[in-house]
Every structure is written in structure tokens, then in C-alpha cells.
Amino acid sequence: MGNSAGKLARSAIVWLVCILTAVYMLNPGAGKKELLPDDMQFFGNLDELVAALILLSGLRYFGLDVVKFFAREPGELRKKDRCGMSGS
Secondary structure, three states: OHHHHHHHHHHHHHHHHHHHHHHHHOOOOOOOOOOOOOOOOOHHHHHHHHHHHHHHHHHHHOOOOHHHHHOOOOOOOOHHHHOOOOOO
16 A cells, blocks of 8 residues: 555656646746846756656656657658758
């Protein structure tokens, strides 16, 4: 029984973190209150990157792997490989 309670607690924490990161990604403060302001060169968007990675990993925890939608099919070639520009 303790194991199922632990899994339930872990799922609740992951769910809460997913909700918080999704809200952060929606930018409710309109850029005024952020961990790193967006007008900082290069570093300004790192907080959104980390939030997106946390959200993607949380969704994957629940079985929704959205990253696989961007994967190539096994036989699919990149455009430069089809044109004979593979570099070898």
C-alpha cells in the first residue's frame, strides 16, 4: 500500500509542476515578472527553455511523448542527403 501511495504522490507532484510550468509558459505577467527578463541577450529566454523542457518531461511521464511527432521515419532522408550533398 505504501508503494501505491508513493506513486500517487509522485504523480500529483509531477502534475502540479506541469501545471505551474504551463502557466509560466503562458506568461501571465506579460514579461514584467520573470525569473530572467527577456531583454537580456541570450540568457533572457533560458527560463522559458527550461520550463518547456520540464513541461515536456512531465507530459512524457504521463505517457504523452510529444517529441516523437518531430522524429523522422526510419527510411526518411534529410533534404541535403537526397540531393547528393551528404558530405562523403
